[in-house]
Amino acid sequence: MLAYTYVEQGRFELRDKPRPTLQDGRDAIVRVTLGSICTSDLHIKHGSVPRAVPGVTVGHEMVGVVEEVGSDVRTVRPGDRVTVNVETFCGECFFCRHGYVNNCTDPNGGWALGCRIDGGQAEYVRVPYADQGLDRIPDGVGDEQALFVGDVLATGFWAARISDITPDDTVLILGAGPTGICTLLCVRLKQPRRIIVCEPSAERRRFVREHYPEVLLTMPDECEAFVRAQGGHGGADVVLEVAGTETSFRLAWQCARPNAVVTVVALYDRPQVLPLPEMYGKNLTFKTGGVDGCDCAEILRLIAAGQIDTTPLITHRFPLARIDEAYRLFEQKADGVMKVAIF
Numbered sequence: 001m002l003a004y005t006y007v008e009q010g011r012f013e014l015r016d017k018p019r020p021t022l023q024d025g026r027d028a029i030v031r032v033t034l035g036s037i038c039t040s041d042l043h044i045k046h047g048s049v050p051r052a053v054p055g056v057t058v059g060h061e062m063v064g065v066v067e068e069v070g071s072d073v074r075t076v077r078p079g080d081r082v083t084v085n086v087e088t089f090c091g092e093c094f095f096c097r098h099g100y101v102n103n104c105t106d107p108n109g110g111w112a113l114g115c116r117i118d119g120g121q122a123e124y125v126r127v128p129y130a131d132q133g134l135d136r137i138p139d140g141v142g143d144e145q146a147l148f149v150g151d152v153l154a155t156g157f158w159a160a161r162i163s164d165i166t167p168d169d170t171v172l173i174l175g176a177g178p179t180g181i182c183t184l185l186c187v188r189l190k191q192p193r194r195i196i197v198c199e200p201s202a203e204r205r206r207f208v209r210e211h212y213p214e215v216l217l218t219m220p221d222e223c224e225a226f227v228r229a230q231g232g233h234g235g236a237d238v239v240l241e242v243a244g245t246e247t248s249f250r251l252a253w254q255c256a257r258p259n260a261v262v263t264v265v266a267l268y269d270r271p272q273v274l275p276l277p278e279m280y281g282k283n284l285t286f287k288t289g290g291v292d293g294c295d296c297a298e299i300l301r302l303i304a305a306g307q308i309d310t311t312p313l314i315t316h317r318f319p320l321a322r323i324d325e326a327y328r329l330f331e332q333k334a335d336g337v338m339k340v341a342i343f
């Protein structure tokens with residue numbers, strides 16, 4: 001089968017590999033019907049994910065059809081349409097039992113698919129702990145509607161969930177890339193008084209204006225003054241930092257009102273500084289990533305009910321055989337790309 005492979009730093013290649021087989025009673029084999037490319041894939045390509053194993057098939061955002069299950073799998077059967085979770089978790093350890101599945105202590109726990117074990121930019125993928133890692137797609141929900149459930153949408157859902165948003169709040173979201181938009185969609189479900197999105201790219205601001213006209217828009221240069229004017233108490237009640245730059249990290253605490261919650265969803269290339277003397281007396285509560293991806297069934301229910309729709313994010317579509325082109329486009333952020341679908 002075709003499998004997009006991490007060869008060495010800077011090089012991914014479409015290779016022919018044998019189809020994956022069951023290795024454990026809790027495994028499932030999934031025929032991938034639709035996949036996507038995530039910024040984390042680019043981090044692997046550029047060598048900034050030391051855990052990534054050369055030779056591994058990349059890709060951790062996908063949906064498909066269950067082909068085969070191990071003898072201990074209970075929740076899915078061959079023929080089921082499923083979303084695949086980016087995180088592998090056992091469901092039994094201390095962290096899993098408390099819903100902190102990102103910190104699962106199993107040796108295979110955490111982000112394994114498409115990083116430490118073969119992922120889904122391929123025709124088939126083996127999913128360990130299938131009872132935890134797969135969720136059945138409800139009838140009436142298409143592959144494109146479900147494509148982001150296991151990764152970027154799970155991230156946005158988790159970020160909104162842990163941010164303690166109330167109906168009185170002014171919520172600031174820094175960054176309107178794919179994860180920022182997914183965060184926006186999930187924050188909207190909490191119905192805060194106001195949502196402000198800060199995004200430097202005119203193209204991405206236009207995307208927000210077109211699809212979510214009720215959202216207020218600003219740019220990094222003007223963000224602090226804008227949020228101060230819009231929020232009632234000298235800043236935003238809740239800030240979600242999804243951009244991952246030095247500027248956005250600084251804006252996250254600067255734009256927060258005293259006693260606000262600041263949720264840091266983003267991944268950074270290098271350490272960021274919290275200037276505590278300047279922040280003294282703001283009494284902020286920081287929450288940090290990564291995602292506990294254990295709400296996929298609930299997210300699928302919301303999609304089926306028409307309350308979350310991420311399909312506008314799919315701006316481009318490519319067959320697996322042309323995945324090199326898809327990566328080029330995604331990496332260069334060319335042609336207004338948000339997300340690509342690989343079929």
Ligand SMILES: [Zn+2]
Pocket residue numbers: 038039040041060061086151152
């Ligand atoms: Zn990802």
Ligand SMILES: [Zn+2]
Pocket residue numbers: 089090091092093094095096097103104105106109
């Ligand atoms: Zn666990």
